[in-house]
Amino acid sequence: MRIKDLSMTLAGSTLIVTLAASPALAGGTSLPDPDTAAVSAVHRTALDQGAPGALTRIDEGHRSHHVATGEADTAARTPMDTGRRFRVGSVSKTFTAVVLLQLAAEGRIELDAPANRYLPEPLPDGRITVRHLLSHRSGLYDYTDDMFQQTVPGFEAVRNKVFSYQELIDLSTAHPLNNAPGAAYSYSNTNFVVLGRLIEHTTGTPVATHYQQRIVAPLRLRDTSYVHPRTSLSGSYARGYLRPDDTTLPLVDSTEQTVSWAQSAGAVISSGKDLNRFFTALMSGRLLPAAQLADMTAMVPVSADGKQSYGLGLRGRTLSCGTTVYGHTGTVQGYYTYAFTTRDGARSMTSLANTSNNGTVNAMLGGTLEASFCGSDAAGTRPAGV
Numbered sequence: 001m002r003i004k005d006l007s008m009t010l011a012g013s014t015l016i017v018t019l020a021a022s023p024a025l026a027g028g029t030s031l032p033d034p035d036t037a038a039v040s041a042v043h044r045t046a047l048d049q050g051a052p053g054a055l056t057r058i059d060e061g062h063r064s065h066h067v068a069t070g071e072a073d074t075a076a077r078t079p080m081d082t083g084r085r086f087r088v089g090s091v092s093k094t095f096t097a098v099v100l101l102q103l104a105a106e107g108r109i110e111l112d113a114p115a116n117r118y119l120p121e122p123l124p125d126g127r128i129t130v131r132h133l134l135s136h137r138s139g140l141y142d143y144t145d146d147m148f149q150q151t152v153p154g155f156e157a158v159r160n161k162v163f164s165y166q167e168l169i170d171l172s173t174a175h176p177l178n179n180a181p182g183a184a185y186s187y188s189n190t191n192f193v194v195l196g197r198l199i200e201h202t203t204g205t206p207v208a209t210h211y212q213q214r215i216v217a218p219l220r221l222r223d224t225s226y227v228h229p230r231t232s233l234s235g236s237y238a239r240g241y242l243r244p245d246d247t248t249l250p251l252v253d254s255t256e257q258t259v260s261w262a263q264s265a266g267a268v269i270s271s272g273k274d275l276n277r278f279f280t281a282l283m284s285g286r287l288l289p290a291a292q293l294a295d296m297t298a299m300v301p302v303s304a305d306g307k308q309s310y311g312l313g314l315r316g317r318t319l320s321c322g323t324t325v326y327g328h329t330g331t332v333q334g335y336y337t338y339a340f341t342t343r344d345g346a347r348s349m350t351s352l353a354n355t356s357n358n359g360t361v362n363a364m365l366g367g368t369l370e371a372s373f374c375g376s377d378a379a380g381t382r383p384a385g386v
């Protein structure tokens with residue numbers, strides 16, 4: 001790409017860069033321009049609240065905005081940059097949902113059939129359907145609630161562990177269901193672990209191969225991989241720093257782990273560029289036929305104010321300017337991610353903070369959505385003093 005337009009600002013510890021192949025080609029939506037100064041302010045507040053670093057990348061047509069703040073590696077004092085790879089946590093659920101919905105389009109799985117039709121070992125309630133799993137309405141208990149009750153000991157106990165899908169499912173089914181199948185939304189990693197098991201059993205092919213053949217290769221996602229159970233990240237990446245429950249203790253470097261506790265619910269590694277390309281492709285209809293995209297984007301409100309919704313492996317957020325964006329959030333030890341796009345996929349945004357177990361940072365990082373999609377129309381979302 002020949003860069004026709006480049007602007008760079010250094011604001012405190014933040015580097016803001018806007019690139020455009022051609023100013024004339026830059027437009028894509030009727031949304032207000034992203035407010036990169038507000039993104040940078042969100043990052044700096046997240047750093048004050050304990051994140052070592054943060055990055056946000058916004059893509060729209062031939063224009064991209066890059067905001068990077070703080071450090072990718074605190075021991076080496078390496079500055080953060082927007083090209084770094086990281087663990088995307090539950091954004092992996094959207095990848096798994098795409099695989100599943102492609103299988104539905106191919107007539108190999110029916111969304112409203114009992115999940116047990118496709119599983120080698122039955123779930124305890126035969127009324128749970130595939131759609132219940134994809135929409136977190138199965139009632140299956142989230143086994144990670146037990147696993148990570150104590151944050152650092154829980155993490156260290158599974159950091160190098162390799163689980164089978166069935167072992168994780170058994171941890172869940174030792175508990176009763178949270179609700180009758182279909183009766184309520186109850187977010188649970190178990191649903192997307194069952195879907196991984198179901199995909200592998202039905203097709204005889206590992207989930208990793210499906211991600212590669214159905215998503216990574218066609219979209220040329222060069223920074224995206226699923227290396228379970230390998231513990232390391234390759235290339236240029238951000239290290240992850242987990243905050244202990246005793247917040248007087250230092251952050252724990254949690255970069256290396258199998259993420260076997262999450263697998264098809266959370267073990268994908270990617271970058272801002274690739275996640276933006278993925279969600280743009282998804283919402284512009286390049287990954288799923290219209291019928292399956294309609295299934296995926298049939299959003300049901302999941303918060304009291306109706307501003308948060310869930311489809312099939314897809315979150316919706318209605319922002320202060322009235323725009324609804326679609327994507328997913330992710331939390332794995334050391335990494336908080338937001339990856340969202342507009343309904344037509346025209347503008348996509350990914351943000352990362354390289355810490356976790358710090359709800360204040362996670363809530364603050366969500367402010368990058370307002371700044372990216374509502375621009376200066378965002379209502380009262382700037383951190384104080386900005």
Ligand code: REY
Nearest residue numbers: 089090148151266330331332333356357
């Ligand atoms: C698991 C615990 C979070 C994270 C989780 N992540 O379910 C899935 C997701 C894949 O939705 C851990 N929290 C943290 C604790 C709390 O240990 N005691 O914040 O790193 O992305």
